[in-house]
Amino acid sequence: MLPTLTTEVHMVRPLDLGIFLPNAKGGAIMATGSPPQYSPNWELNRKNALLAEEAGFEFLLSMVKWRGFGGETNHWDYSLESFSLMAACAAVTSRIQLYASVAIPTIHPGVIAKMASTIDDISKGRFGVNIVSGWNKLEYSQMGLWQGDDYFKRRYEYAAEYLELLRRLWTQDRVTHRSDFFHFDDCKSYPKPSREIPVICAGQSERGISFTAQHADFGFLGGQDDSLADLGRLNDKLQASAARFGRKVGAYVLLTVIAEETDEAAFAKRDHYIQTSDKAAMAEWARVAGMDFSRATYKDLAVQTFMAIPYVAGSYSTVARYLDGLAENGLAGVCFIFPDYEHDLKRLIDNVLPLMKHKRPAEQPSLALVP
Numbered sequence: 001m002l003p004t005l006t007t008e009v010h011m012v013r014p015l016d017l018g019i020f021l022p023n024a025k026g027g028a029i030m031a032t033g034s035p036p037q038y039s040p041n042w043e044l045n046r047k048n049a050l051l052a053e054e055a056g057f058e059f060l061l062s063m064v065k066w067r068g069f070g071g072e073t074n075h076w077d078y079s080l081e082s083f084s085l086m087a088a089c090a091a092v093t094s095r096i097q098l099y100a101s102v103a104i105p106t107i108h109p110g111v112i113a114k115m116a117s118t119i120d121d122i123s124k125g126r127f128g129v130n131i132v133s134g135w136n137k138l139e140y141s142q143m144g145l146w147q148g149d150d151y152f153k154r155r156y157e158y159a160a161e162y163l164e165l166l167r168r169l170w171t172q173d174r175v176t177h178r179s180d181f182f183h184f185d186d187c188k189s190y191p192k193p194s195r196e197i198p199v200i201c202a203g204q205s206e207r208g209i210s211f212t213a214q215h216a217d218f219g220f221l222g223g224q225d226d227s228l229a230d231l232g233r234l235n236d237k238l239q240a241s242a243a244r245f246g247r248k249v250g251a252y253v254l255l256t257v258i259a260e261e262t263d264e265a266a267f268a269k270r271d272h273y274i275q276t277s278d279k280a281a282m283a284e285w286a287r288v289a290g291m292d293f294s295r296a297t298y299k300d301l302a303v304q305t306f307m308a309i310p311y312v313a314g315s316y317s318t319v320a321r322y323l324d325g326l327a328e329n330g331l332a333g334v335c336f337i338f339p340d341y342e343h344d345l346k347r348l349i350d351n352v353l354p355l356m357k358h359k360r361p362a363e364q365p366s367l368a369l370v371p
């Protein structure tokens with residue numbers, strides 16, 4: 001008997017496009033001189049926010065950082081605070097979704113609940129929160145806010161309770177709660193946000209990913225070595241884990257883009273960044289993160305220069321094909337990092353996005369709006 005051939009009709013969902021705003025010095029490339037060094041300021045962030053909104057991007061995300069890595073570039077030593085920045089973005093934009101990051105060891109959920117409600121109001125229901133459990137002790141111990149090394153082991157237990165409290169404060173009239181971590185006594189928090197506040201968690205450890213599966217609306221997947229197929233498999237794993245809690249999670253990828261007219265020009269730029277990497281800043285990052293790069297190979301140097309974040313380098317069409325590949329492998333969205341935020345977003349909009357196959361028709365809502 002002949003085998004029956006079945007044709008599976010596979011709908012490819014267009015990617016949600018987002019920008020990792022340039023709110024920390026040096027961005028996500030640890031290199032001296034070139035790419036252009038920027039000190040974070042409102043004007044650069046405003047410009048990128050408005051350009052992204054005008055081009056139809058779905059979201060903006062800014063990170064929270066309390067201490068950088070020094071070196072020749074003072075990498076991440078200067079940063080704009082995330083909630084304040086997103087409040088300003090809320091006031092100048094009208095459609096794009098906005099995510100601020102909270103480092104939960106630094107601030108009480110009772111305060112963050114109201115800050116989020118405030119930005120929800122300013123933005124008319126476009127605000128969400130990225131929960132950062134805290135991986136760099138020095139950021140917190142420098143302010144006396146590290147709760148002891150036991151905290152690191154329990155950080156996602158703390159995060160789960162923190163988020164549960166945020167959600168209760170956003171929806172319930174009064175909150176009373178007593179635990180090792182938090183005391184709430186008949187606590188009132190008004191106004192309530194206008195919608196369920198979407199939550200991102202970008203944790204990469206097993207525990208972090210399982211927290212995302214159980215509690216977050218969006219997660220970030222993947223490291224530099226992951227192929228498109230690997231990212232697809234990581235997404236399947238995340239979805240299977242979320243399904244055990246009866247949930248779905250949008251899987252995003254943080255991606256540094258080096259796009260040029262030709263592959264060769266992009267590779268030359270990538271190699272230049274690696275050759276001019278800020279060794280002192282990288283060494284400090286490795287030290288505080290407990291990584292050993294003492295016998296670094298070229299590959300390790302790339303990992304360090306691009307801060308272990310996935311990147312794509314290539315011609316405009318190579319980059320467009322890569323982005324289509326993310327969509328074809330089931331990823332829900334991508335959050336772009338650029339070497340040069342003064343010019344690269346515009347270059348991507350003008351040269352890469354028109355070459356993509358999987359673009360969102362105007363009438364299809366993005367996942368960022370409907371988690």
Ligand SMILES: Cc1cc2nc3c(=O)[nH]c(=O)nc-3n(C[C@H](O)[C@H](O)[C@H](O)COP(=O)(O)O)c2cc1C
Nearest residue numbers: 063064101132133134135202203204205208220254
């Ligand atoms: C998109 C994205 C955004 C992140 N934002 C921050 C941030 O704002 N501040 C921070 O300290 N870490 C940030 N991180 C790091 C993660 O929150 C997380 O702590 C890290 O990946 C380590 O994972 P783990 O906590 O599961 O060990 C981010 C990571 C990604 C991929």
